[in-house]
Amino acid sequence: MLNPYLTPDLHGIGGRIKVRNDDFCVQEIPLYVPSGQGEHVYVSIEKTGISTFQAVRRIAGALGIDPRAVGYAGLKDARAVTVQTISIEGVDPSQVEALDLAGIRVLSVDRHTNKLKMGHLRGNRFTIRVRDVPKDAVPVATQILDILARRGVPNYFGEQRFGIRGDTHLLGRELVRQDAEAFVRRFVGMPHPAEAPQARRARQWVEEGNLASSLDAWPRGMEDERRVVRVLLDHPGEWTRAVRSIPNKMLKFFVSAYQSALFNQLLAQRIASIDRLQKGDLAWIHGRGAVFVVQDAEQEQPRADRLEISPSGPLYGYKLTMAQDAPGEAEREMLEEEGLTLEDFRLRGLKFKGARRPLRFPLREVKIEYDEGLLLSFSLPPGCYATTVLNEVIKPSEHAAEE
Template sequence: MRKREYLQSVGEDISFKFYQTPTDFVVDEISSTEFKGKGNYLILHVKKVELTTWDMIAIFAEYMAVPAQKIGYAGLKDKHATTTQYISVDASYETLLKKFYHKQIKILSTTRHSHSIRMGDLAGNRFSINLHFVDNIDAGKIEKVARRIAKDGLPNYFGYQRFGRDADSIKQAQEMIQGELFIEDSKLKNFLISIYQSVFFNDWLRDRVNLTLENNETKFKILEGDVYLSDAGNLSTPKIMPTKEYESKKLVPTGLLCGRDIFRARSDAREIEKKYDDEFLQEKGYRREALIYPKDIECTYVKKQTLLNLSFSLPKGSYATVFLESIAGKNYSAKDVKAKDAKAKAKK
């Protein structure tokens, strides 16, 4: 997989560190559902620390003595962080859950709803991330470029987390698609297919970003034949390039996650897209927004700690680390953001 390229950054003269720890990396899920306050399902707003979503689900399942599949959730949250999210269980467990205790999980509130939470039932996530070793001048530059990215758009790459440590899952995915590796487990097979699609998407997006940079532009260059997603959720390829609608964010250009039964680009846009397309892949294809727009950016600088807290909201399926990469103008890996103790931080 090639390097992720970006349109805007603070430049090579500025650097900062961030760590995926419970105090430095906080994620709050933004639900897309307005819970009714009545119904046969209990909605739990939960906070977890240093646990994956699956770990948390397993703990609740064991406590209630139910299969994990009986617990609904909207999305997966980082392990090395403090995160909040919504889960659903049958309302008959309400009394039992009043006595629930776990040192890494806290039930913040409960309500009722008419149906279980399903995967994807979220609008996005709110992030609060501490950037370390930032002086007050650089803090201003970071905030300025963050707001410029929010205005012009952030390339919507899949982050390094998608591909596993040392990108080992990419190799597995390629071997499976080429018939060199047999995978029996259906969940693992579907996961590896999504990895295969994601690599193509990221490489396509890199080419499109580089095309923009070659034209000395900082706003993603649109091409004849691009496929757009409207704010109503519809895909289309307008006959006339929709510059006005694009600039007003009513239409967002998309990239291909290759597979069957999916709308493909045309004309100039297709010339680049077809290099990252596997038309023989039998799994369902999708289109993913090429750009996203971070919202509600807030910056708080703590001079004594040379710390800048950056808070922002992103739509579902996008990565906070991609936003940080764009600001820094560099790629990160799991190794770069590994939790460090206070002494290790001080030596950096």
């Protein structure tokens, strides 16, 4: 699911990322400092080679608590070394300090009054090594990054948003369309080569109608899939019941991925001019998260040139404010092509109000050096993907074509 580049005229440097976990390091930039008081224990952890979801499950299991008692400000890659803060309600700090879990190291423990929630961070600092590139890749990468720093980085949702199978958005689409059967058939069927052999086997059993064999074949960590198969065994053909056996948090993730995919498509349509305002745009005010209707694009453009404001795109939902004029027409056309209305995002137990998202984001604190490959460091706002920056520098589609 490669998106068009902002710098298509500049060849990428190629190379490999994430050869080792420590080739991709992420450190959260916190929004606030814990107060030292309160019922929520704030834990700074360093995790290696596991996802945020996996870390939360391991920590909750070790403490004997519900994973829902654990809060976090953002989801971090599995194939990386990441430092992030989580909050845990109603536990003794000494219990947390004593944790000894694979892939997780407790760095510090404090207290605060509220649970951490998604978005409760100022941004993320990345240090990424691109291996198998020559030293003369440095000036090429510098030229690309200079353009990104000046024009802004395309605010695509990264490919990790769409899962190892690349289909979380398709699952979300079926939920929004309320096609429970299509959702379930994709959720537990359709083997994918990127998955582990055991998972592919379990899916193949489903495809062949052998649900009993599938039930015992699912690997650890795929309890939701196993639960759905159990429901189908006990209640054949009750697709909606099977969907409702999946935790709401996971279903929300799928619908969110669908919103993300539609946003990416609209961004791709405007990629060549993401730094240019149009009449009718809902301009995003960086630093405030507010939007306003652009009445005079020429008058507002100097603010866009300074990266104070940017065009925005839709994360569709039933209360979304659409852009006007030509930008709004493009947003309405996409929804019509999907055969949906905004009201379709008002689902049972899954109400998606919708939001605006800037089409680009600022790139800050950029550093480049050569150390066992190209070593890049930069800071991004929350919710923005480092892979978008890397894709512009590496141009993976160019090198895939060469191979």
